[in-house]
Amino acid sequence: MDYALRDLLMFTPEVYLRLFIRVNETLGPWLAVVIAGLAVMGGLLVHPATAARRLAFMVMAAGWGLSAALFMARFYAPINWPVGWLAWAFAGQALLLVMTVLRTPPARAGGLPLTVALAVLSVMSLTTALAAGEWAALALPGATPDMTVLTTILMLALLPRGWRWGLLIVPLLWCLFSLLTHWALGLWRPLGVPAAGLVLGLAIGCWPRRRE
Amino acid sequence: MLSSMTRRRFLAGLAAAGLASRLPPALASAGDSPITRSIPSSGEVLPVIGMGTWRTFNVGTDPGLLDQRARVLEVFFERGGRVVDSSPMYGSSEAVMGRLLARLGRREALFAASKVWTRDEDETRESVQRSADLWGVGRFDLMQVHNLLGWEGHLETLKAMKAAGELRHVGVTTSHGRRHDELERIMAREPLDFVQLTYNLLDRDAEARLLPLARERGIAVIANRPFQGGRLFERCQPHPLPGWAEDAGVSSWAEFFLKFIVSHPALTCAIPATTRVEHMQENMGALHGRLPDEAQRRRMADYVASL
Ligand SMILES: NC(=O)c1ccc[n+]([C@@H]2O[C@H](COP(=O)([O-])OP(=O)(O)OC[C@H]3O[C@@H](n4cnc5c(N)ncnc54)[C@H](OP(=O)(O)O)[C@@H]3O)[C@@H](O)[C@H]2O)c1
Numbered sequence: 001m002d003y004a005l006r007d008l009l010m011f012t013p014e015v016y017l018r019l020f021i022r023v024n025e026t027l028g029p030w031l032a033v034v035i036a037g038l039a040v041m042g043g044l045l046v047h048p049a050t051a052a053r054r055l056a057f058m059v060m061a062a063g064w065g066l067s068a069a070l071f072m073a074r075f076y077a078p079i080n081w082p083v084g085w086l087a088w089a090f091a092g093q094a095l096l097l098v099m100t101v102l103r104t105p106p107a108r109a110g111g112l113p114l115t116v117a118l119a120v121l122s123v124m125s126l127t128t129a130l131a132a133g134e135w136a137a138l139a140l141p142g143a144t145p146d147m148t149v150l151t152t153i154l155m156l157a158l159l160p161r162g163w164r165w166g167l168l169i170v171p172l173l174w175c176l177f178s179l180l181t182h183w184a185l186g187l188w189r190p191l192g193v194p195a196a197g198l199v200l201g202l203a204i205g206c207w208p209r210r211r212e
Numbered sequence: 213m214l215s216s217m218t219r220r221r222f223l224a225g226l227a228a229a230g231l232a233s234r235l236p237p238a239l240a241s242a243g244d245s246p247i248t249r250s251i252p253s254s255g256e257v258l259p260v261i262g263m264g265t266w267r268t269f270n271v272g273t274d275p276g277l278l279d280q281r282a283r284v285l286e287v288f289f290e291r292g293g294r295v296v297d298s299s300p301m302y303g304s305s306e307a308v309m310g311r312l313l314a315r316l317g318r319r320e321a322l323f324a325a326s327k328v329w330t331r332d333e334d335e336t337r338e339s340v341q342r343s344a345d346l347w348g349v350g351r352f353d354l355m356q357v358h359n360l361l362g363w364e365g366h367l368e369t370l371k372a373m374k375a376a377g378e379l380r381h382v383g384v385t386t387s388h389g390r391r392h393d394e395l396e397r398i399m400a401r402e403p404l405d406f407v408q409l410t411y412n413l414l415d416r417d418a419e420a421r422l423l424p425l426a427r428e429r430g431i432a433v434i435a436n437r438p439f440q441g442g443r444l445f446e447r448c449q450p451h452p453l454p455g456w457a458e459d460a461g462v463s464s465w466a467e468f469f470l471k472f473i474v475s476h477p478a479l480t481c482a483i484p485a486t487t488r489v490e491h492m493q494e495n496m497g498a499l500h501g502r503l504p505d506e507a508q509r510r511r512m513a514d515y516v517a518s519l
Contacts, residue, residue, distance in 0.1 A: 007441055010301075012267055014277070015272070022274060078304045079304055081303060
Protein backbone atom coordinates (compact mmCIF):
# COMPACT_ATOMS: atom_id res chain seq x y z
CA MET A 1 0.00 0.00 0.00
CA ASP A 2 1.37 3.40 -0.89
CA TYR A 3 0.11 6.91 -1.42
CA ALA A 4 -0.52 7.85 -5.03
CA LEU A 5 -0.75 11.52 -5.99
CA ARG A 6 -4.52 11.17 -6.43
CA ASP A 7 -4.86 9.87 -2.84
CA LEU A 8 -3.55 13.21 -1.59
CA LEU A 9 -5.99 15.37 -3.50
CA MET A 10 -9.00 16.34 -1.42
CA PHE A 11 -11.60 17.26 -4.04
CA THR A 12 -12.99 15.84 -7.26
CA PRO A 13 -12.63 17.15 -10.84
CA GLU A 14 -16.35 17.95 -10.86
CA VAL A 15 -16.00 20.32 -7.88
CA TYR A 16 -12.91 21.93 -9.41
CA LEU A 17 -14.53 22.63 -12.79
CA ARG A 18 -17.60 24.03 -11.06
CA LEU A 19 -15.33 26.76 -9.61
CA PHE A 20 -14.98 28.31 -13.08
CA ILE A 21 -18.72 28.24 -13.65
CA ARG A 22 -19.36 29.82 -10.27
CA VAL A 23 -16.80 32.59 -10.77
CA ASN A 24 -18.30 33.43 -14.16
CA GLU A 25 -21.80 33.35 -12.68
CA THR A 26 -20.72 35.59 -9.81
CA LEU A 27 -19.07 38.09 -12.13
CA GLY A 28 -22.20 38.15 -14.29
CA PRO A 29 -22.24 41.44 -16.24
CA TRP A 30 -18.78 42.27 -14.85
CA LEU A 31 -17.41 39.56 -17.13
CA ALA A 32 -17.87 42.06 -19.95
CA VAL A 33 -15.66 44.46 -18.01
CA VAL A 34 -12.96 41.78 -17.64
CA ILE A 35 -13.10 41.01 -21.37
CA ALA A 36 -13.03 44.70 -22.25
CA GLY A 37 -10.08 45.14 -19.88
CA LEU A 38 -8.21 42.38 -21.72
CA ALA A 39 -8.93 43.94 -25.11
CA VAL A 40 -7.82 47.38 -23.91
CA MET A 41 -4.67 45.82 -22.42
CA GLY A 42 -3.71 44.46 -25.86
CA GLY A 43 -4.07 47.95 -27.32
CA LEU A 44 -2.06 49.51 -24.50
CA LEU A 45 0.82 47.07 -24.94
CA VAL A 46 1.42 48.13 -28.55
CA HIS A 47 0.97 51.81 -27.73
CA PRO A 48 4.05 54.02 -28.22
CA ALA A 49 3.47 55.90 -24.93
CA THR A 50 5.29 54.38 -21.94
CA ALA A 51 2.44 55.37 -19.63
CA ALA A 52 0.00 53.29 -21.68
CA ARG A 53 2.17 50.19 -21.40
CA ARG A 54 2.57 50.77 -17.67
CA LEU A 55 -1.19 51.00 -17.43
CA ALA A 56 -1.49 47.62 -19.19
CA PHE A 57 0.61 46.01 -16.47
CA MET A 58 -1.51 47.70 -13.82
CA VAL A 59 -4.66 46.31 -15.39
CA MET A 60 -3.02 42.88 -15.23
CA ALA A 61 -2.11 43.51 -11.58
CA ALA A 62 -5.79 44.18 -10.93
CA GLY A 63 -6.49 40.79 -12.52
CA TRP A 64 -4.14 39.17 -10.01
CA GLY A 65 -6.06 40.87 -7.23
CA LEU A 66 -9.42 39.77 -8.63
CA SER A 67 -8.26 36.16 -9.12
CA ALA A 68 -6.89 36.11 -5.56
CA ALA A 69 -9.99 37.57 -3.92
CA LEU A 70 -12.73 35.83 -5.87
CA PHE A 71 -11.59 32.58 -7.47
CA MET A 72 -8.95 31.66 -4.92
CA ALA A 73 -9.97 33.04 -1.53
CA ARG A 74 -13.74 32.79 -1.91
CA PHE A 75 -14.27 29.64 -3.95
CA TYR A 76 -11.09 27.57 -4.20
CA ALA A 77 -9.55 27.91 -0.70
CA PRO A 78 -12.52 26.28 1.12
CA ILE A 79 -11.95 23.05 -0.80
CA ASN A 80 -8.14 23.21 -1.04
CA TRP A 81 -6.58 24.84 1.98
CA PRO A 82 -3.08 25.64 0.53
CA VAL A 83 -4.85 27.96 -1.91
CA GLY A 84 -5.67 30.32 0.97
CA TRP A 85 -1.93 31.00 1.37
CA LEU A 86 -1.37 31.17 -2.35
CA ALA A 87 -4.10 33.83 -2.61
CA TRP A 88 -1.91 36.06 -0.43
CA ALA A 89 1.03 35.35 -2.73
CA PHE A 90 -1.17 36.48 -5.64
CA ALA A 91 -2.03 39.70 -3.82
CA GLY A 92 1.71 40.24 -3.21
CA GLN A 93 2.43 39.61 -6.89
CA ALA A 94 -0.14 42.26 -7.86
CA LEU A 95 1.74 44.82 -5.75
CA LEU A 96 5.09 43.66 -7.10
CA LEU A 97 3.88 44.09 -10.68
CA VAL A 98 2.73 47.65 -10.01
CA MET A 99 5.94 48.57 -8.21
CA THR A 100 8.09 47.08 -10.96
CA VAL A 101 6.46 48.87 -13.88
CA LEU A 102 6.57 52.13 -11.98
CA ARG A 103 10.34 51.74 -11.82
CA THR A 104 11.06 50.23 -15.24
CA PRO A 105 8.94 50.84 -18.31
CA PRO A 106 7.84 47.83 -20.34
CA ALA A 107 8.91 47.62 -23.96
CA ARG A 108 6.40 47.95 -26.77
CA ALA A 109 4.89 44.66 -27.94
CA GLY A 110 5.19 43.72 -31.61
CA GLY A 111 1.93 43.33 -33.55
CA LEU A 112 2.65 39.77 -34.68
CA PRO A 113 3.78 38.35 -31.33
CA LEU A 114 0.78 40.00 -29.67
CA THR A 115 -1.62 38.46 -32.18
CA VAL A 116 -0.04 35.01 -31.74
CA ALA A 117 -0.17 35.39 -27.95
CA LEU A 118 -3.83 36.41 -28.06
CA ALA A 119 -4.70 33.43 -30.26
CA VAL A 120 -2.87 31.00 -27.96
CA LEU A 121 -4.47 32.51 -24.86
CA SER A 122 -7.95 32.32 -26.40
CA VAL A 123 -7.51 28.61 -27.11
CA MET A 124 -6.11 28.02 -23.62
CA SER A 125 -9.13 29.78 -22.10
CA LEU A 126 -11.33 27.09 -23.57
CA THR A 127 -9.63 24.08 -21.96
CA THR A 128 -11.71 24.18 -18.76
CA ALA A 129 -14.89 24.69 -20.79
CA LEU A 130 -14.00 21.65 -22.91
CA ALA A 131 -13.26 19.55 -19.83
CA ALA A 132 -16.53 20.59 -18.15
CA GLY A 133 -18.54 20.31 -21.36
CA GLU A 134 -19.98 23.80 -20.72
CA TRP A 135 -19.10 27.20 -22.14
CA ALA A 136 -19.86 28.63 -18.73
CA ALA A 137 -16.63 27.06 -17.43
CA LEU A 138 -14.48 29.34 -19.61
CA ALA A 139 -11.30 30.46 -17.79
CA LEU A 140 -10.58 34.15 -18.33
CA PRO A 141 -7.22 35.82 -17.71
CA GLY A 142 -7.68 38.30 -14.92
CA ALA A 143 -10.44 36.27 -13.26
CA THR A 144 -8.89 32.78 -12.92
CA PRO A 145 -5.37 32.04 -11.69
CA ASP A 146 -3.86 29.78 -14.40
CA MET A 147 -4.81 32.08 -17.25
CA THR A 148 -3.78 35.18 -15.27
CA VAL A 149 -0.39 33.62 -14.63
CA LEU A 150 0.13 32.53 -18.25
CA THR A 151 -0.84 35.95 -19.63
CA THR A 152 1.48 37.67 -17.17
CA ILE A 153 4.39 35.38 -18.01
CA LEU A 154 4.05 36.36 -21.67
CA MET A 155 3.94 40.04 -20.70
CA LEU A 156 7.13 39.70 -18.66
CA ALA A 157 9.03 39.32 -21.96
CA LEU A 158 8.51 43.07 -22.30
CA LEU A 159 10.53 43.80 -19.16
CA PRO A 160 14.33 43.84 -18.89
CA ARG A 161 15.68 40.40 -18.02
CA GLY A 162 17.05 41.50 -14.67
CA TRP A 163 13.51 42.31 -13.51
CA ARG A 164 11.87 39.18 -14.78
CA TRP A 165 13.08 36.57 -12.28
CA GLY A 166 11.70 38.35 -9.26
CA LEU A 167 8.34 38.48 -10.99
CA LEU A 168 8.52 34.86 -12.08
CA ILE A 169 8.77 33.28 -8.61
CA VAL A 170 5.05 33.31 -7.77
CA PRO A 171 3.93 32.42 -11.33
CA LEU A 172 6.33 29.47 -11.55
CA LEU A 173 5.41 28.19 -8.09
CA TRP A 174 1.74 28.47 -8.97
CA CYS A 175 2.26 26.67 -12.29
CA LEU A 176 3.99 23.80 -10.52
CA PHE A 177 1.24 23.56 -7.88
CA SER A 178 -1.47 23.77 -10.52
CA LEU A 179 0.24 21.26 -12.82
CA LEU A 180 0.38 18.69 -10.00
CA THR A 181 -3.25 19.41 -9.09
CA HIS A 182 -4.45 18.88 -12.67
CA TRP A 183 -2.31 15.78 -12.92
CA ALA A 184 -3.86 14.31 -9.78
CA LEU A 185 -7.34 15.24 -11.02
CA GLY A 186 -6.66 13.67 -14.41
CA LEU A 187 -7.70 16.93 -16.15
CA TRP A 188 -5.32 16.70 -19.07
CA ARG A 189 -6.49 19.55 -21.31
CA PRO A 190 -6.61 22.21 -18.57
CA LEU A 191 -3.22 20.90 -17.41
CA GLY A 192 -1.83 22.43 -20.63
CA VAL A 193 -2.18 25.93 -19.15
CA PRO A 194 0.16 25.58 -16.15
CA ALA A 195 2.46 23.33 -18.24
CA ALA A 196 2.75 26.07 -20.87
CA GLY A 197 3.26 28.58 -18.05
CA LEU A 198 6.19 26.59 -16.65
CA VAL A 199 7.90 26.16 -20.01
CA LEU A 200 7.34 29.76 -21.13
CA GLY A 201 8.27 31.11 -17.68
CA LEU A 202 11.63 29.36 -17.74
CA ALA A 203 12.20 30.39 -21.36
CA ILE A 204 11.32 34.02 -20.71
CA GLY A 205 13.44 34.06 -17.57
CA CYS A 206 16.43 33.06 -19.67
CA TRP A 207 15.57 35.04 -22.82
CA PRO A 208 18.57 37.32 -23.39
CA ARG A 209 17.01 40.70 -24.15
CA ARG A 210 13.74 42.47 -24.58
CA ARG A 211 12.45 44.07 -27.78
CA GLU A 212 12.67 47.83 -27.71
CA MET B 213 -19.96 -9.43 18.72
CA LEU B 214 -21.58 -10.16 15.36
CA SER B 215 -25.30 -9.74 15.64
CA SER B 216 -27.60 -9.95 12.65
CA MET B 217 -30.43 -8.66 14.80
CA THR B 218 -33.98 -9.71 14.48
CA ARG B 219 -36.36 -7.00 13.37
CA ARG B 220 -38.03 -6.98 16.78
CA ARG B 221 -34.74 -6.57 18.65
CA PHE B 222 -33.66 -3.85 16.28
CA LEU B 223 -36.91 -1.96 16.74
CA ALA B 224 -36.69 -2.44 20.49
CA GLY B 225 -33.15 -1.08 20.41
CA LEU B 226 -34.29 1.94 18.45
CA ALA B 227 -37.16 2.49 20.83
CA ALA B 228 -34.78 2.35 23.77
CA ALA B 229 -32.57 4.89 22.05
CA GLY B 230 -35.60 7.05 21.31
CA LEU B 231 -35.20 6.49 17.59
CA ALA B 232 -38.23 4.41 16.70
CA SER B 233 -40.21 7.42 15.49
CA ARG B 234 -37.37 8.30 13.13
CA LEU B 235 -37.17 4.87 11.58
CA PRO B 236 -36.79 5.39 7.83
CA PRO B 237 -39.84 4.21 5.91
CA ALA B 238 -37.75 2.07 3.54
CA LEU B 239 -36.27 0.25 6.50
CA ALA B 240 -39.50 -0.01 8.41
CA SER B 241 -40.97 -1.99 5.56
CA ALA B 242 -37.81 -3.94 4.72
CA GLY B 243 -38.10 -7.65 5.08
CA ASP B 244 -34.66 -8.27 6.52
CA SER B 245 -33.01 -6.37 9.30
CA PRO B 246 -29.74 -4.51 8.86
CA ILE B 247 -26.52 -6.22 9.81
CA THR B 248 -25.14 -4.62 12.94
CA ARG B 249 -22.26 -4.93 15.36
CA SER B 250 -21.92 -3.67 18.87
CA ILE B 251 -19.14 -1.43 20.08
CA PRO B 252 -17.31 -3.62 22.62
CA SER B 253 -16.64 -0.81 25.12
CA SER B 254 -20.16 0.65 25.23
CA GLY B 255 -22.43 -2.04 23.82
CA GLU B 256 -23.99 0.46 21.42
CA VAL B 257 -25.18 -1.20 18.24
CA LEU B 258 -24.10 0.17 14.87
CA PRO B 259 -25.02 -0.73 11.29
CA VAL B 260 -21.95 -2.24 9.59
CA ILE B 261 -22.01 0.20 6.69
CA GLY B 262 -21.19 3.82 7.42
CA MET B 263 -19.87 6.50 5.10
CA GLY B 264 -16.69 8.50 4.59
CA THR B 265 -16.44 12.11 3.41
CA TRP B 266 -12.85 12.42 2.10
CA ARG B 267 -13.00 14.14 -1.32
CA THR B 268 -16.67 13.32 -1.79
CA PHE B 269 -18.21 15.92 0.55
CA ASN B 270 -15.62 18.65 0.05
CA VAL B 271 -17.83 20.79 -2.18
CA GLY B 272 -17.41 24.16 -0.45
CA THR B 273 -20.42 26.42 -0.80
CA ASP B 274 -21.51 25.29 -4.28
CA PRO B 275 -25.33 25.33 -4.07
CA GLY B 276 -25.84 22.78 -6.86
CA LEU B 277 -23.37 20.32 -5.40
CA LEU B 278 -24.75 20.83 -1.88
CA ASP B 279 -28.20 19.82 -3.15
CA GLN B 280 -26.77 16.76 -4.84
CA ARG B 281 -24.77 15.65 -1.78
CA ALA B 282 -27.86 16.22 0.37
CA ARG B 283 -29.59 13.54 -1.70
CA VAL B 284 -26.64 11.17 -1.21
CA LEU B 285 -26.78 11.71 2.56
CA GLU B 286 -30.54 11.33 2.60
CA VAL B 287 -30.32 7.95 0.89
CA PHE B 288 -27.66 6.92 3.41
CA PHE B 289 -30.00 7.64 6.32
CA GLU B 290 -33.05 6.24 4.56
CA ARG B 291 -31.24 2.97 3.98
CA GLY B 292 -30.35 2.69 7.69
CA GLY B 293 -26.87 4.26 7.79
CA ARG B 294 -25.59 6.01 10.91
CA VAL B 295 -21.79 6.30 11.08
CA VAL B 296 -20.41 9.33 9.21
CA ASP B 297 -16.64 9.87 9.29
CA SER B 298 -14.91 13.16 8.56
CA SER B 299 -11.89 15.22 9.57
CA PRO B 300 -10.66 18.83 9.68
CA MET B 301 -8.19 17.63 7.04
CA TYR B 302 -10.99 17.14 4.50
CA GLY B 303 -11.35 20.77 3.40
CA SER B 304 -14.95 21.90 3.70
CA SER B 305 -16.37 18.42 4.41
CA GLU B 306 -17.19 19.07 8.06
CA ALA B 307 -18.88 22.38 7.24
CA VAL B 308 -20.79 20.71 4.40
CA MET B 309 -21.89 17.91 6.72
CA GLY B 310 -23.14 20.48 9.24
CA ARG B 311 -25.18 22.31 6.58
CA LEU B 312 -26.67 19.12 5.20
CA LEU B 313 -27.51 17.67 8.62
CA ALA B 314 -29.31 20.89 9.50
CA ARG B 315 -31.18 20.77 6.21
CA LEU B 316 -32.15 17.08 6.52
CA GLY B 317 -32.82 17.24 10.25
CA ARG B 318 -31.19 13.84 10.76
CA ARG B 319 -28.78 14.56 13.61
CA GLU B 320 -30.49 12.04 15.92
CA ALA B 321 -29.83 9.03 13.67
CA LEU B 322 -26.25 10.14 13.16
CA PHE B 323 -23.21 8.55 14.80
CA ALA B 324 -20.83 11.47 14.30
CA ALA B 325 -17.16 10.54 13.96
CA SER B 326 -14.50 13.13 13.33
CA LYS B 327 -10.82 13.61 14.05
CA VAL B 328 -8.23 15.81 15.63
CA TRP B 329 -5.62 16.72 13.03
CA THR B 330 -3.01 19.11 14.34
CA ARG B 331 0.61 18.78 15.40
CA ASP B 332 -0.06 21.03 18.38
CA GLU B 333 -0.92 18.62 21.18
CA ASP B 334 -2.27 21.46 23.32
CA GLU B 335 -4.92 22.30 20.76
CA THR B 336 -7.11 19.21 21.17
CA ARG B 337 -10.08 20.90 22.83
CA GLU B 338 -10.11 23.80 20.39
CA SER B 339 -10.00 21.37 17.47
CA VAL B 340 -12.89 19.28 18.84
CA GLN B 341 -14.92 22.44 19.50
CA ARG B 342 -14.27 23.80 16.00
CA SER B 343 -15.41 20.51 14.48
CA ALA B 344 -18.49 20.37 16.73
CA ASP B 345 -19.43 23.91 15.65
CA LEU B 346 -19.02 22.98 12.00
CA TRP B 347 -21.08 19.78 12.31
CA GLY B 348 -23.60 21.45 14.58
CA VAL B 349 -23.44 18.60 17.10
CA GLY B 350 -23.34 19.05 20.86
CA ARG B 351 -20.80 16.27 21.31
CA PHE B 352 -19.19 13.71 19.07
CA ASP B 353 -20.03 10.03 19.24
CA LEU B 354 -16.43 9.33 18.27
CA MET B 355 -13.34 11.53 18.18
CA GLN B 356 -10.19 10.04 16.68
CA VAL B 357 -6.57 11.15 16.43
CA HIS B 358 -6.01 11.47 12.68
CA ASN B 359 -3.10 9.38 11.36
CA LEU B 360 -1.61 9.25 14.89
CA LEU B 361 -0.53 12.90 14.51
CA GLY B 362 0.51 14.07 17.99
CA TRP B 363 -1.42 11.12 19.38
CA GLU B 364 0.01 11.06 22.89
CA GLY B 365 -1.07 14.56 23.88
CA HIS B 366 -4.35 14.42 21.96
CA LEU B 367 -5.36 11.04 23.36
CA GLU B 368 -4.77 12.17 26.94
CA THR B 369 -7.10 15.13 26.43
CA LEU B 370 -9.67 13.06 24.53
CA LYS B 371 -9.75 10.51 27.37
CA ALA B 372 -10.31 13.33 29.85
CA MET B 373 -13.07 14.76 27.68
CA LYS B 374 -14.71 11.34 27.48
CA ALA B 375 -14.51 10.96 31.27
CA ALA B 376 -16.20 14.35 31.59
CA GLY B 377 -18.97 13.26 29.22
CA GLU B 378 -17.88 15.67 26.48
CA LEU B 379 -17.27 12.81 24.01
CA ARG B 380 -18.80 9.36 23.78
CA HIS B 381 -15.93 7.29 22.33
CA VAL B 382 -12.27 7.87 21.49
CA GLY B 383 -9.98 6.31 18.93
CA VAL B 384 -7.01 6.67 16.61
CA THR B 385 -6.67 6.27 12.84
CA THR B 386 -4.11 5.24 10.26
CA SER B 387 -4.43 4.52 6.55
CA HIS B 388 -2.60 2.92 3.64
CA GLY B 389 -1.04 0.43 6.07
CA ARG B 390 1.17 3.14 7.57
CA ARG B 391 2.64 2.88 11.08
CA HIS B 392 1.00 -0.44 11.92
CA ASP B 393 3.76 -1.29 14.43
CA GLU B 394 3.13 1.89 16.35
CA LEU B 395 -0.61 1.38 16.12
CA GLU B 396 -0.21 -2.09 17.56
CA ARG B 397 1.71 -0.71 20.54
CA ILE B 398 -0.96 1.92 21.12
CA MET B 399 -3.75 -0.65 20.89
CA ALA B 400 -1.96 -2.89 23.38
CA ARG B 401 -1.46 -0.07 25.86
CA GLU B 402 -4.26 2.47 25.59
CA PRO B 403 -7.95 2.11 26.51
CA LEU B 404 -9.25 2.79 23.00
CA ASP B 405 -12.90 2.45 22.02
CA PHE B 406 -12.16 2.50 18.30
CA VAL B 407 -9.36 2.06 15.86
CA GLN B 408 -9.64 3.05 12.19
CA LEU B 409 -7.36 1.45 9.61
CA THR B 410 -7.23 0.52 5.93
CA TYR B 411 -8.73 -2.89 5.26
CA ASN B 412 -10.07 -4.12 1.93
CA LEU B 413 -9.76 -7.07 -0.43
CA LEU B 414 -6.35 -5.92 -1.63
CA ASP B 415 -4.96 -4.37 1.57
CA ARG B 416 -5.12 -7.07 4.21
CA ASP B 417 -2.05 -6.38 6.38
CA ALA B 418 -4.32 -5.71 9.35
CA GLU B 419 -5.48 -9.34 9.39
CA ALA B 420 -2.16 -10.58 10.73
CA ARG B 421 -1.94 -8.76 14.05
CA LEU B 422 -4.15 -5.71 14.35
CA LEU B 423 -7.56 -7.31 13.87
CA PRO B 424 -6.88 -10.19 16.29
CA LEU B 425 -5.52 -7.66 18.79
CA ALA B 426 -8.64 -5.51 18.41
CA ARG B 427 -10.81 -8.52 19.28
CA GLU B 428 -8.63 -9.43 22.21
CA ARG B 429 -8.64 -5.87 23.58
CA GLY B 430 -12.32 -5.19 22.83
CA ILE B 431 -11.64 -2.35 20.39
CA ALA B 432 -14.17 -1.54 17.68
CA VAL B 433 -12.66 -1.41 14.17
CA ILE B 434 -13.61 0.94 11.34
CA ALA B 435 -12.29 0.00 7.89
CA ASN B 436 -11.34 2.99 5.75
CA ARG B 437 -10.62 2.91 2.00
CA PRO B 438 -12.91 -0.11 1.60
CA PHE B 439 -12.72 0.22 -2.21
CA GLN B 440 -9.03 1.17 -2.11
CA GLY B 441 -10.07 4.68 -3.08
CA GLY B 442 -12.11 3.30 -6.03
CA ARG B 443 -9.33 1.16 -7.53
CA LEU B 444 -11.15 -2.07 -6.67
CA PHE B 445 -13.94 -1.07 -9.05
CA GLU B 446 -11.47 -0.19 -11.80
CA ARG B 447 -9.87 -3.60 -11.41
CA CYS B 448 -12.96 -5.77 -11.04
CA GLN B 449 -15.88 -4.04 -12.72
CA PRO B 450 -14.84 -5.07 -16.26
CA HIS B 451 -15.30 -8.68 -15.06
CA PRO B 452 -18.53 -10.44 -14.14
CA LEU B 453 -19.29 -11.38 -10.55
CA PRO B 454 -18.42 -15.04 -9.97
CA GLY B 455 -21.32 -17.49 -10.21
CA TRP B 456 -21.06 -18.35 -6.49
CA ALA B 457 -21.38 -14.69 -5.37
CA GLU B 458 -25.08 -15.05 -4.66
CA ASP B 459 -24.38 -17.86 -2.17
CA ALA B 460 -22.13 -15.42 -0.32
CA GLY B 461 -25.03 -12.94 -0.10
CA VAL B 462 -23.58 -10.69 -2.79
CA SER B 463 -25.40 -9.15 -5.76
CA SER B 464 -23.03 -6.36 -6.89
CA TRP B 465 -19.32 -5.58 -6.82
CA ALA B 466 -19.94 -2.97 -4.10
CA GLU B 467 -21.52 -5.66 -1.92
CA PHE B 468 -18.71 -8.06 -2.81
CA PHE B 469 -16.06 -5.62 -1.52
CA LEU B 470 -18.00 -4.44 1.52
CA LYS B 471 -19.32 -7.79 2.68
CA PHE B 472 -15.82 -9.21 2.52
CA ILE B 473 -14.72 -6.51 4.97
CA VAL B 474 -17.59 -6.55 7.42
CA SER B 475 -17.71 -10.34 7.57
CA HIS B 476 -14.38 -10.29 9.39
CA PRO B 477 -15.35 -10.92 13.01
CA ALA B 478 -13.19 -8.08 14.33
CA LEU B 479 -14.82 -5.45 12.11
CA THR B 480 -17.42 -3.02 13.38
CA CYS B 481 -18.08 -1.05 10.22
CA ALA B 482 -16.77 0.00 6.82
CA ILE B 483 -17.01 3.61 5.64
CA PRO B 484 -17.20 3.77 1.83
CA ALA B 485 -17.32 7.25 0.31
CA THR B 486 -19.32 8.26 -2.74
CA THR B 487 -20.53 11.35 -4.58
CA ARG B 488 -23.40 9.53 -6.26
CA VAL B 489 -26.88 8.57 -5.15
CA GLU B 490 -26.92 5.33 -7.14
CA HIS B 491 -23.57 4.30 -5.66
CA MET B 492 -24.83 5.05 -2.16
CA GLN B 493 -27.85 2.85 -2.85
CA GLU B 494 -25.61 0.07 -4.08
CA ASN B 495 -23.23 0.39 -1.11
CA MET B 496 -26.06 0.32 1.41
CA GLY B 497 -27.14 -2.98 -0.11
CA ALA B 498 -24.28 -4.52 1.86
CA LEU B 499 -26.18 -3.72 5.05
CA HIS B 500 -28.66 -6.49 4.36
CA GLY B 501 -28.77 -10.17 3.61
CA ARG B 502 -26.26 -12.93 4.29
CA LEU B 503 -22.58 -12.44 5.01
CA PRO B 504 -19.93 -14.72 3.47
CA ASP B 505 -18.47 -17.43 5.70
CA GLU B 506 -14.75 -18.04 6.15
CA ALA B 507 -14.44 -20.33 3.12
CA GLN B 508 -16.34 -17.88 0.95
CA ARG B 509 -14.14 -15.01 2.16
CA ARG B 510 -11.04 -16.93 1.04
CA ARG B 511 -12.65 -17.56 -2.31
CA MET B 512 -13.49 -13.86 -2.68
CA ALA B 513 -9.90 -12.82 -1.98
CA ASP B 514 -8.52 -15.42 -4.43
CA TYR B 515 -10.95 -14.34 -7.12
CA VAL B 516 -10.05 -10.64 -6.87
CA ALA B 517 -6.33 -11.49 -6.76
CA SER B 518 -6.76 -13.45 -9.99
CA LEU B 519 -8.30 -10.51 -11.90
N1 LIG C 1 -6.30 8.35 7.90
C1 LIG C 1 -7.61 8.34 7.92
O1 LIG C 1 -8.22 8.60 8.93
C2 LIG C 1 -8.34 7.99 6.66
C3 LIG C 1 -7.65 7.72 5.48
C4 LIG C 1 -8.36 7.37 4.34
C5 LIG C 1 -9.74 7.33 4.38
N2 LIG C 1 -10.41 7.62 5.53
C6 LIG C 1 -11.90 7.59 5.59
O2 LIG C 1 -12.37 6.46 4.85
C7 LIG C 1 -13.32 6.88 3.88
C8 LIG C 1 -13.31 5.96 2.67
O3 LIG C 1 -12.07 5.95 2.00
P1 LIG C 1 -11.83 6.70 0.61
O4 LIG C 1 -12.81 7.80 0.46
O5 LIG C 1 -10.40 7.06 0.54
O6 LIG C 1 -12.02 5.59 -0.50
P2 LIG C 1 -13.12 4.45 -0.83
O7 LIG C 1 -14.35 4.62 -0.03
O8 LIG C 1 -12.38 3.17 -0.78
O9 LIG C 1 -13.43 4.77 -2.37
C9 LIG C 1 -14.10 5.91 -2.78
C10 LIG C 1 -14.22 5.84 -4.29
O10 LIG C 1 -15.05 4.73 -4.66
C11 LIG C 1 -16.02 5.15 -5.60
N3 LIG C 1 -17.27 4.42 -5.32
C12 LIG C 1 -17.98 4.42 -4.16
N4 LIG C 1 -19.06 3.60 -4.27
C13 LIG C 1 -19.04 3.10 -5.54
C14 LIG C 1 -19.88 2.21 -6.26
N5 LIG C 1 -20.95 1.67 -5.68
N6 LIG C 1 -19.57 1.92 -7.54
C15 LIG C 1 -18.47 2.47 -8.12
N7 LIG C 1 -17.61 3.31 -7.49
C16 LIG C 1 -17.91 3.63 -6.20
C17 LIG C 1 -16.21 6.63 -5.37
O11 LIG C 1 -16.55 7.26 -6.59
P3 LIG C 1 -18.03 7.90 -6.78
O12 LIG C 1 -17.98 9.19 -6.05
O13 LIG C 1 -18.14 8.04 -8.26
O14 LIG C 1 -19.01 6.94 -6.21
C18 LIG C 1 -14.83 7.07 -4.89
O15 LIG C 1 -14.04 7.44 -5.99
C19 LIG C 1 -12.89 8.31 3.58
O16 LIG C 1 -13.88 9.04 2.91
C20 LIG C 1 -12.54 8.81 4.95
O17 LIG C 1 -13.70 9.21 5.66
C21 LIG C 1 -9.74 7.93 6.67
